Amino acid sequence: MSENSQTSAQSTNANNNSNPTSDTVSSSVPFTLKRWNLVGIWSWDVAHDVCAICRTALSESCLRCQAASNLQECIIVWGTCNHSFHNCCMSQWVKQRAQCPLCQTDWVINRIGQ
């Protein structure tokens, strides 16, 4: 709520500054944009939906985090092979063997989700 009123205050400010431009536009176009509120969802950019290690969806927390009722974000890791897993799961996995569980190539981290 307070956020909203703040932004509208800013908008009137901005409106005053850009007044001359909008006037020039007014002669040619019928509508001018005042406010836009965009809603989107994000998901991990992954090829497989399910973590091959814990068998839960990558969009959800890994099994351990779920069991611990952890509200913290459980992030995703990608290897250079472009396979992705929960970071929690993979860090356990590499302790035993440093290969991707899916393609058996040596595991090298490409990027970690954020």
Add this chain to the structure above:
Amino acid sequence: MISSVKSFSYHQNIIQSNKCFTQKMSHMERSLNLNDVWIKVSEGIEHIYKIQEMSAAAYMDLYSQVYNYCTNTQSHGYATKPTIKSTPKQGGNNRQNNIHDGANIVGGELYNKLKNYLKTYLEKICEKGLDLQGESVLRFYTTNWEHYRFSSKVTNGFCHYLNRHWVRREFDSGRRDVYEIFTMAMEIWQLVFFQPLNRQVTLACLQLIKSERQNEVINTRLISGVIESYVELGFSENASVSASNHPITSPTLAIYKEFFEMPFLQDTEQFYRLEAATFLVHNSVTEYLKKVAQRLDEEVHRVQSYLHSSTLAALIKKVEEVLIRDQLEAIYTEAKSLLHDEKHSDLALLFKLVSRVPNATVELKKIVEDHIRQMGIDAIERVSGSALNDPKLYVETILEIHTKFFKLVQEAFSSEQGFTAALDKACGKFINNNAVTTAAGNTTKSPELLARYCDTLLRKGSKAVEETDLEEKFNQIMVVFNYVEDKDVFQKFYGKMLAKRLVGQLSASDDYEESMISKLKQACGFEYTSKLQRMFQDIGVSKNLIDQYRTYCEKNRLDDIVDFSVMVLSSNSWPFSAPPNFVLPAELKRTFESFTKFYTQQHNGRKLTWLHQHSKGDIQTLYTKPKYILHVSTYQMVVLLLFNKFSRWTVERMQDETQIKVDLFLQVLCGLLKSKLITCSEINDDELEEDLKETDVKMNYNIQLADDFKSKKIKINLNVPLKSVEQKDIEGLHRTIDEDRKMVIQAAIVRTMKARQTLKHALLMQEVIQQLSSRFKPKIPVIKKCIDILIEKEYLERQSNEKDVLRYLA
């Protein structure tokens, strides 16, 4: 002889000092002759039994007579060593023998004489009473009893020495027909007086009690006298007495029980059976119950005032049996009509009485449960027409019933556990199964309507409830929630609507939202509300994100849309799915791309999808006077912004330009046409007024702005959710429920089997139903299907030798 005299005088000395004997008696050996003693004693007794005054000296004289008599030969006991304990013989005549038998103590003769005396004495009196009846026999009996009892106490007193020594000795040697003098006197009374008279005495008592039950005033003293006598007459010999101070006999109630209590209880049963039958002919059951309560009080009072207290339990039990247990059918019928007439205080009385009879409340609970359920079903049936789409009406109707009967259980049944359970059961039944759920064709209608009611309360601008009441309303909602079987459905709907409130910024207050969520969490646990809480978190995260984006814009000197804000939600917590894409106009595109760039810089490995159905904005009209502010959805915005390019469009070209899916596009266009912001030359006003349908708009129609647009308000909200969309949402949710449940059931099966490894089919079913009962009631065929699916997926297999045993495959 000499030694005996010597030792006797020695003995006398002690007595002299102890008992203040007169000097003259000290050497009177002859007075110890039984007949002489008896003359004195019988004189005394006669005196005593006439209840004549007696001086202390005379009493003491009697005492010493008995004492002297008893101790006369006893002194030899000290001189000669007692060797063999011979069976003691009675009477003073044995005194010569007693010299040689030190164990012998004199007293038997005196005892017998006393006994005979009392016998003759009583026989004479008893004759006078044999023909008496009614109160006169009672008066006769009690008066004589009181005299006799008193006199016997006195006699017992002066025979103290006899009691302590001769009687005791006899008893210790195994004789069982001698008692202490008072007890002996009781025995005589029982034999001589009680035996012939008890029948008429008891009968007279019962008649008197009957008269009292018929509200006559009676002399209760007459009865209590009889009762006291009956009680006192009962005694039994103690089997073995080792300690010398242990009494020989102990009182029992045998006489009282047999000769009074038994006939009394029979009489009581008869009396009340008759009363119940006659009273019910002329009076209502409620009146009857009042009478029963009164009767029970009376009987308690009766026992307290003149019967023996041991009778209370048996009497009350008898009265309860006759007046309550045997009339239960009539009482149950009355309970139904009292429930119907809402007579709480009468019901309270009824309950109080019925609960006296073991197990009788079971049926009563069932009656209450059935009644509440029926009332609930009826109440909902009455409003079912409108309640199907009026969550407030529906929930309030349920609450009204619940409140009403909660009060009933409180007032009439003192909130007794069984009745609270009956209320819960009944509510559970009618809430999950009633006219509205039948009309909707599924039992999931109740949780849906409840969640929708929550939505109306939590939405901005709900004027339904004053703020102070809102917490209380939530508590009431939780009452209904606890009865709802399909809690998973409620979760779905609640989540969906919370999501809409949060995304649309329609929540009345974050505090209320959190309060409601914490109540749900309390009822169903962390997991139930975790998604709801995540949604809350996401909104907070989004607010930070906007701030970060603003600083980013300032830094990079990006000139952007006047007022841009964004919410980026995590995909797994929100019940939204992304619509098909379309072409953003240039006005929006720049901002959109700039933000996307910003976001991908901020976050690694994330993919954004846009929920344009929830995006919205404001645009201002520049061609009108005054300039209006229009609140529009992104779709509407995209359509309207087309007119910044050209002032005329055909429907087909508009759709082609925007790439919005045709059916959705037509819906948006229809809305705008109805708002009269744009016009179509092929559609006249009449058609517009009547319900314009999407199919009425043809692709070749021409669309242009309405130059003469007028509105009373400067700010116009065009972003009204489309009814059809909402309806589809609800239907969609109901459809997904079954699929989601299958997953939940499968998870429960796997969980169970993993723990048990092998399990019988039936036991697995039971376990699964039990596990899921806090969320929903799984249907048995569905569980079976899920088991089959899991067998197919090779999570489980059937044991080869036993078909009904399942095995978990790791």
